[in-house]
Every structure is written in structure tokens, then in C-alpha cells.
Amino acid sequence: MTARDRRLRHAVLMRALPVIPFAVLLIVWAVGWEIARPPLITLPSPLEVGQTVHRLWDSGQLQANTSASMYRWLLGFGVGVVSGLLLGVPAGLSPLIARMVEPVVSFFMAISGIVWLPIAIVWFGLGTPTVVFIIWNSVFFLIFANTVLGVRSVATVLEDGVRTLGASRVHVITRVLIPGALPHILEGLRSGLGFGWRALIAAEIIGASTGLGAMIYQAKEFLRTDVIVTGVIIIAAIGLLLDAGLGLVERRTIERWGLVTEGARTR
Amino acid sequence: MRAKIAADEGGTSAGPRLRPRGSVIRTPRVPRRILPLLFVVPFLVIIAAWVLAKSAFGVSGAALPSIGDVIRASSQLIDWGILPYDVAASLYRIALGTALAIVIGVPLGLLLGTSRYGVIMFGPFLRFFRAVSGIAILPLLIIWFGFTETTIQVAILYTALIPIIFSTMIGVRTIPPAYRDAIETMGGGSARLMRDVYLPGALASIVVGIRLGVGYGWRALIAGEMLVGAGGLGFMIFGALQFHALGQIVAGMILIGLLYLVIDRLILAPVEDATVRRWGVQRG
Numbered sequence: 001m002t003a004r005d006r007r008l009r010h011a012v013l014m015r016a017l018p019v020i021p022f023a024v025l026l027i028v029w030a031v032g033w034e035i036a037r038p039p040l041i042t043l044p045s046p047l048e049v050g051q052t053v054h055r056l057w058d059s060g061q062l063q064a065n066t067s068a069s070m071y072r073w074l075l076g077f078g079v080g081v082v083s084g085l086l087l088g089v090p091a092g093l094s095p096l097i098a099r100m101v102e103p104v105v106s107f108f109m110a111i112s113g114i115v116w117l118p119i120a121i122v123w124f125g126l127g128t129p130t131v132v133f134i135i136w137n138s139v140f141f142l143i144f145a146n147t148v149l150g151v152r153s154v155a156t157v158l159e160d161g162v163r164t165l166g167a168s169r170v171h172v173i174t175r176v177l178i179p180g181a182l183p184h185i186l187e188g189l190r191s192g193l194g195f196g197w198r199a200l201i202a203a204e205i206i207g208a209s210t211g212l213g214a215m216i217y218q219a220k221e222f223l224r225t226d227v228i229v230t231g232v233i234i235i236a237a238i239g240l241l242l243d244a245g246l247g248l249v250e251r252r253t254i255e256r257w258g259l260v261t262e263g264a265r266t267r
Numbered sequence: 268m269r270a271k272i273a274a275d276e277g278g279t280s281a282g283p284r285l286r287p288r289g290s291v292i293r294t295p296r297v298p299r300r301i302l303p304l305l306f307v308v309p310f311l312v313i314i315a316a317w318v319l320a321k322s323a324f325g326v327s328g329a330a331l332p333s334i335g336d337v338i339r340a341s342s343q344l345i346d347w348g349i350l351p352y353d354v355a356a357s358l359y360r361i362a363l364g365t366a367l368a369i370v371i372g373v374p375l376g377l378l379l380g381t382s383r384y385g386v387i388m389f390g391p392f393l394r395f396f397r398a399v400s401g402i403a404i405l406p407l408l409i410i411w412f413g414f415t416e417t418t419i420q421v422a423i424l425y426t427a428l429i430p431i432i433f434s435t436m437i438g439v440r441t442i443p444p445a446y447r448d449a450i451e452t453m454g455g456g457s458a459r460l461m462r463d464v465y466l467p468g469a470l471a472s473i474v475v476g477i478r479l480g481v482g483y484g485w486r487a488l489i490a491g492e493m494l495v496g497a498g499g500l501g502f503m504i505f506g507a508l509q510f511h512a513l514g515q516i517v518a519g520m521i522l523i524g525l526l527y528l529v530i531d532r533l534i535l536a537p538v539e540d541a542t543v544r545r546w547g548v549q550r551g
Contacts, residue, residue, distance in 0.1 A: 021392040104309035111524035118508040202402040202490045220406035239398040
């Protein structure tokens with residue numbers, strides 16, 4: 001066997017390995033289901049899940065619920081990111097303010113998201129505003145805390161260097177501190193993305209009548225495990241896609257600028 | 268794989284060096300002695316805004332409880348014995364769920380981490396299940412186990428398990444191979460390797476994973492208690508919604524925040540610091 005063959009075999013193996021656990025799970029699920037034949041209220045077969053995807057798509061429920069969820073997520077996440085950045089950058093510039101707000105931010109991070117649900121329902125009723133508020137709440141503090149940390153951890157040397165060359169304060173902030181804070185900001189975005197998506201599902205389960213979260217919770221009333229399993233898989237897939245999208249942004253920005261840490265690259 | 272691994276993935280993170288005081292914008296000089304006390308200022312601002320909203324703008328009790336309402340609700344709940352009961356229920360659940368997740372997750376993570384192929388093979392699999400949150404599988408768990416303690420327990424266990432496996436696995440992978448080679452050269456078997464290299468080497472990462480797991484698990488716990496309704500703090504604040512008892516809701520929220528901070532900052536963070544200092548092979 002030549003070296004080239006060996007390299008090829010290695011590359012194929014590397015691609016094939018991650019598929020194995022999924023394939024095993026699918027086979028165990030399919031074969032186990034065929035043997036045990038559990039009723040639908042216990043577990044659907046993989047085939048039924050496939051049919052359910054088809055059925056939900058044809059009836060338009062899947063598109064409607066997915067777009068309802070995505071709309072809420074975009075709104076809550078967008079407002080959370082913008083407000084977190086707008087407040088986080090100035091707070092990061094002042095070490096005094098940064099230190100001062102740290103405990104209050106920690107406290108609100110400890111109760112972010114789902115904990116606000118009862119009072120959000122009192123304030124906004126059931127539906128989109130409550131869900132958006134919960135997502136904003138989950139995202140904002142993460143972005144804020146990471147932005148503050150990012151701005152504060154930019155090496156003073158870089159800033160001094162630019163200032164020695166006669167740069168203005170605005171210049172230092174826009175050209176040095178914000179790009180320098182980007183790795184931390186993106187890390188905040190990444191956690192915020194995950195937490196926001198999770199909070200969305202939780203908020204929809206309890207506080208809304210449309211959306212993917214509501215879809216799987218309503219399915220529970222009718223013991224439709226096929227709809228639940230389908231919904232769960234779609235929820236996970238969208239979560240992973242969003243994460244992959246952010247990974248793309250990371251590659252285009254901080255990795256290209258050489259700002260990324262070794263650890264982040266190994267993901 | 269030195270340097271810092273995102274907190275999300277577990278792994279030990281070297282704390283960033285923070286900027287010294289006042290470079291871009293000037294901040295007033297504050298005497299050293301009162302500096303650590305300044306953290307009360309934002310809390311005072313919030314309380315002032317709260318009082319102002321109630322007194323000056325007359326926000327009704329149906330939208331915002333007064334501070335008095337919250338204190339009254341707390342003392343009532345303590346008097347009736349509800350609060351201690353719910354706190355105990357929540358703490359017991361998170362403790363049991365985390366303990367089970369550690370017992371199952373750490374050995375699994377160690378096993379997967381010992382082989383390079385294990386990580387490549389199971390990395391995406393674990394990532395997929397990390398995307399399936401414990402809250403999302405709650406409807407299924409409710410069908411399987413009903414509105415019971417088991418449902419909440421399984422949701423916490425599942426939620427805490429994934430980050431613990433992941434962090435442990437990554438932790439083992441980040442151990443410099445030289446340590447393993449050294450033991451193997453001296454004739455150490457795999458049990459020896461596990462005890463003397465993998466476990467201590469990954470310990471800092473494991474603790475990070477446990478901390479993450481508790482953080483995720485705590486949210487799953489609150490959500491689970493809201494839906495299942497078998498006592499606990501999540502049930503307490505959600506149940507209060509039915510009676511429109513806003514004082515009770517806010518009291519519960521504050522308590523949930525404080526309890527989590529105590530668990531995370533006073534118990535887990537010191538353990539993490541101590542572990543990283545003692546076993547953190549990643550520094551330097």
C-alpha cells in the first residue's frame with residue numbers, strides 16, 4: 001500500500017467515524033422498535049418520524065411553527081446582542097464601572113431566561129412578547145458580560161501604540177478595542193445563541209400557542225410521540241445550524257485576523 | 268491545544284489579564300477602601316427605580332409588587348413552611364441529578380477521551396445531544412414517566428450529563444502525551460494510567476464540566492418544576508401565577524438567583540480554582 005493510499009484511507013476513516021454512533025443509534029432504534037413494537041404513545045419508529053415530517057410539512061404546520069420560532073428568536077437575539085454591545089462597550093472602557101456592575105450582572109445571569117417566565121406572563125400575557133422577552137433576557141447579560149471582558153482584556157500595549165501615533169479616542173475604540181474584544185464578543189454570541197435557543201423552546205412550551213416548543217408540548221396532550229420526536233430533532237438541527245453559521249462568521253473574522261485562541265480552533 | 272478552550276466546551280480557561288484603570292475614558296479616582304463596596308451601587312439604583320416606579324409613577328400591584336409585598340410574601344412562605352420545603356426539594360433534586368451525572372459521565376468521558384478516535388467518533392454525537400436540551404425532551408419524559416419526580420430527575424441528569432462527558436473527554440485529550448508515554452515506558456498498565464494520568468490530568472476540566480452541568484441542570488430543574496408541579500422553587504413561582512401573587516413570584520426569583528450564586532460561586536468555583544491550581548497541567 002502506497003503512502004497515498006494510506007492517506008486516503010485515513011481521510012475516509014476520519015469522515016466515517018462520526019457517522020457510526022448516529023448509525024448505531026438509528027439501527028438500535030429501528031430494530032429494537034421492530035422487536036418490541038411499543039405503542040405509538042411510548043415511542044415512534046424512525047419510519048413514523050419520517051412520515052410525520054412529511055405530514056407536518058404538507059399541512060404547513062412545520063413551516064408555520066418553525067417560522068414563528070425563528071422570528072421570535074431573531075427578534076430576541078437581535079435586540080439582546082445590540083443592547084448588550086451598546087451597553088457593554090462603554091462599561092468595558094471604564095474599569096470602575098466594569099467592577100461595579102459585575103455582581104449585579106452575575107445575579108441577573110443567575111436568574112436569566114426561564115425564571116422570568118411567570119412575571120413575564122403577568123406583564124405581557126401569553127405569546128410572542130413574553131417569549132421574546134425571555135430570549136432577550138437570556139442573551140443580553142451574556143453578551144454584556146463578554147463584551148466588558150473583551151474590551152478589558154485588550155492589551156494596553158496595542159492601545160498605547162496607536163495613541164502614540166496620534167490616534168483619537170474614537171479611533172482607539174473603533175479600531176483597537178472593539179476588534180480586540182471580538183473573540184470574547186463572539187464567544188458571548190456563541191453561548192447566547194445556545195442559551196437563547198434553549199430559552200425560546202422553554203418559553204414556548206409554557207408561554208405560547210405557536211412555535212416548535214408549543215408544537216411538541218401540545219403533542220404531549222394527544223400522546224403523539226412521533227410529533228415530539230420529530231420536533232426535538234428539528235429543534236436540535238436548527239440549533240446546530242445556527243451554531244455552524246456563527247462558526248462561519250468566526251472563520252471570516254477573528255481566525256482570519258489571527259485573533260483566535262488555539263482552543264477555539266479545535267472545536 | 269493549549270491556551271483557552273471556550274467555557275461552553277469545558278476545559279480550563281486561563282483568566283484573561285484585565286486592563287488597568289482609566290486609559291480611554293477617565294474615571295474618577297475612588298479611594299481604595301471603598302472600591303470593593305461600590306458593587307452595592309447598581310443594586311441601590313435598581314431598588315430606587317423600583318420604589319420610584321411604585322410611588323411616583325403609581326405602577327399597580329397587579330404589574331409590580333412593592334418591596335413590602337416581597338418581604339411579606341417571603342415571611343409568610345417561611346411561616347407556612349412552604350419555602351423551606353420547596354428549597355429543600357429543589358436542592359435535593361439538583362444534588363442527586365448532578366451526583367448521578369458525575370458517576371455516569373466521568374467514567375464515560377475518561378473512556379472516550381483515552382482514544383483519539385473516540386473523540387472524533389463521539390464529538391459530533393455529543394454535540395447533537397447537547398443541542399437537544401433537557402427542556403425540549405420534557406414533553407416526551409412527561410409521557411413516559413408522568414408528572415412525577417422521575418421526570419424532573421431524568422431531565423436534570425440528562426442535561427448535566429452531556430457537558431460532563433464532553434469536558435472530561437476534552438480534558439483527557441489535552442493531557443500532554445509525554446505523561447502517558449512515561450508511565451507506559453515504566454510498564455504501567457491501563458488501570459495505573461487511568462489513576463495516575465488521565466483522572467488527575469483531566470480533573471480541572473472535569474470540574475469545569477460539572478460547573479457547566481449544574482448551570483444547565485439548574486435551568487432544566489426550574490423548567491421541569493414549572494411543568495411537572497411536584498413542589499420546588501420553579502413550581503412555587505409558577506404556581507403563584509395562578510393566584511397572581513406577585514410578591515411570591517419576585518421573592519422566589521430572588522431566592523433562585525441567590526441559591527444558584529451560592530452553589531456556583533461559593534461551592535463550585537473554589538473547588539475549580541483549587542483543582543486548577545493543584546492539577547492544572549495546562550497552565551504555562
